[in-house]
Amino acid sequence: MSVQKQALLEVRDLKTRFYTFAGVVNAVDGVSFSVGRGEILGLVGESGGGKSVIGFSILGLIDPPGKVDDGEILFGGVDLRRKSEKELQKIRGKEIAMVFQDPMTSLNPLQTVGEQIDEMLRLHSDLDGKARRARCIEMLSDVGISEAEKRLNNYPHQFSGGMRQRVVIAIAMIAGPQLIIADEPTTALDVTIQSQILKLMKQQVREREASMILITHDLAVVSQMADEIVVLYCGKIVEKGPKQDLISKPAHPYTQGLLGSIPKLHDRQDRLTQIPGTVPDVRNLPQGCNFRERCPFAQARCAEEEPEQHALDAGRSVACHFPLEQELAP
Amino acid sequence: MQGFLKSEFFFNYRRSASAIIGSALMLVFAIYVAFGPWLVAQNPHDIASLELLDSFKPPAWLEGGDPRYLLGTDGQGRDILASVVYGARISVMIGVTAMLCSCLIGTVLGLLAGFYRGVIDSFIMRIADIQLSFPSILIALFLMSAVGTGIDKVLIALTAVGWVVYARTVRGSTLSEIEKEYVQAARVAGLPDRKIILKHVLPNVLTPLIVIATIQVGTFVLIEASLSFLGVGVPITQPSLGLLVKNGFDVLFSGLWWTSAFPGLAIMMLVFGINLFGDFLRDELNPRLK
Numbered sequence: 001m002s003v004q005k006q007a008l009l010e011v012r013d014l015k016t017r018f019y020t021f022a023g024v025v026n027a028v029d030g031v032s033f034s035v036g037r038g039e040i041l042g043l044v045g046e047s048g049g050g051k052s053v054i055g056f057s058i059l060g061l062i063d064p065p066g067k068v069d070d071g072e073i074l075f076g077g078v079d080l081r082r083k084s085e086k087e088l089q090k091i092r093g094k095e096i097a098m099v100f101q102d103p104m105t106s107l108n109p110l111q112t113v114g115e116q117i118d119e120m121l122r123l124h125s126d127l128d129g130k131a132r133r134a135r136c137i138e139m140l141s142d143v144g145i146s147e148a149e150k151r152l153n154n155y156p157h158q159f160s161g162g163m164r165q166r167v168v169i170a171i172a173m174i175a176g177p178q179l180i181i182a183d184e185p186t187t188a189l190d191v192t193i194q195s196q197i198l199k200l201m202k203q204q205v206r207e208r209e210a211s212m213i214l215i216t217h218d219l220a221v222v223s224q225m226a227d228e229i230v231v232l233y234c235g236k237i238v239e240k241g242p243k244q245d246l247i248s249k250p251a252h253p254y255t256q257g258l259l260g261s262i263p264k265l266h267d268r269q270d271r272l273t274q275i276p277g278t279v280p281d282v283r284n285l286p287q288g289c290n291f292r293e294r295c296p297f298a299q300a301r302c303a304e305e306e307p308e309q310h311a312l313d314a315g316r317s318v319a320c321h322f323p324l325e326q327e328l329a330p
Numbered sequence: 331m332q333g334f335l336k337s338e339f340f341f342n343y344r345r346s347a348s349a350i351i352g353s354a355l356m357l358v359f360a361i362y363v364a365f366g367p368w369l370v371a372q373n374p375h376d377i378a379s380l381e382l383l384d385s386f387k388p389p390a391w392l393e394g395g396d397p398r399y400l401l402g403t404d405g406q407g408r409d410i411l412a413s414v415v416y417g418a419r420i421s422v423m424i425g426v427t428a429m430l431c432s433c434l435i436g437t438v439l440g441l442l443a444g445f446y447r448g449v450i451d452s453f454i455m456r457i458a459d460i461q462l463s464f465p466s467i468l469i470a471l472f473l474m475s476a477v478g479t480g481i482d483k484v485l486i487a488l489t490a491v492g493w494v495v496y497a498r499t500v501r502g503s504t505l506s507e508i509e510k511e512y513v514q515a516a517r518v519a520g521l522p523d524r525k526i527i528l529k530h531v532l533p534n535v536l537t538p539l540i541v542i543a544t545i546q547v548g549t550f551v552l553i554e555a556s557l558s559f560l561g562v563g564v565p566i567t568q569p570s571l572g573l574l575v576k577n578g579f580d581v582l583f584s585g586l587w588w589t590s591a592f593p594g595l596a597i598m599m600l601v602f603g604i605n606l607f608g609d610f611l612r613d614e615l616n617p618r619l620k
Binding site for chain 1: 448518520
């Protein structure tokens, strides 16, 4: 293991289940990872992989029929699962903030953006009205909105999608959180805006020495942003490690499949490689390795025995009986 | 004001005959309700001012009519026009107050049901379902016979009948609103439930209530009139339009038609005006028709 920076958030063996009519869904099944201070962690996986559920589990916002059944969520060394709802409300927004996917619906259409940014300060700071307003203006120009003072009095519908996401980021950042959970922050945006927003988020996080968990299905996004990558499949971690190693040398066939499905500019490819099949029904997972039916390298052992997470070199680990070793062309 | 005159709402309003007629009727009633006592010569509730000699005068334009009594008089010599104006005040007052009470109670229950779901939701909605399976006049009649008569009792009965539509509408909108990310965002921001409901959910579920509230005033005026006509509504000392119709009805077949025809006409025009304007509002505020 490399020298670890002190962890801001440490999730240990988190299990979140949904008790539905059709059966128990193990949305998050024994996931462990940690986020160091000032670090950006990418949480990658297909839709339905339990990525967003992890975010909501950390904040204690899993609604019935869902439930965090087991595990520890250590934030600054304290287990959030042991906190009362009242204490959690003080942490949400102030210590841990969240950025959502769709800026069209994540702002209240009937309040000006000024009111919505101000709400965070009123809730989580002791500033008076004047100071709060000054902070709001400053924050709004920080996220790249010109004429911030005027724009404070505008309603969300007067902003474009990219601008709204900037406002959402301003709301998330203004109380000075140590951790930002960004749940597919650029999925709903135009490609041209995506990289602007990503750059902005990265810059904001770095400037404030905050940490970020970036939840996405897009490995290309993660490779721009993250320091560490965690790859999820069916609620379990299949592979994790530092970005550079993981991208250039994926050990799990699933990671390799995800990487193969990104188009590359300089390669001549007639077809993109794809991962065959679909994600199995989470209520009825196959025995053995969850990925076995889609895996090109599956062998008899994969059907019998579920692979355990085991360490590779340089802070990496993988849950596969037969980890890949070949290096991908950059 | 300048902004309103340029708004799409006002643009459509000017082009809708039914909206203009409806709002004109409502305006006429509003003026009479507000300034009625100064607009008619007689106070029909003040027995000392009545002249028994003037009883059962026909409307002014008929033979034997008295120019002092435009719409004729009843058996006690009351001016029918004055009675209608005073009666309309009572009818509208009851309709509006009952609407406000229903709206308040229904909205609160609907918000609670939609936001917390689970047991609270089932409990409130089953009561609403039971209530909706009976005709509202039957429920009102039953309640009135249980609690007695009087304006306050009428208000209780109407509210008991009226809250259901608000509760159901608000619950439905709340369910769809809390799925939106801004409500999630408010929770993530650490806002307590009370604030999320009041500041974020409530303002976003209010629009459809405007239409319901408008039309409901008309419905309540009708229900109250029916109750009074059936004799379980307002007391004789505070005659609403419905009670005036009933009083006149006793002498209707003696050819003294004006005693109940004019109060009846007033009910009709009031409800007609409200419904015309309510229809316009429904078309205007329905996002699906935009």
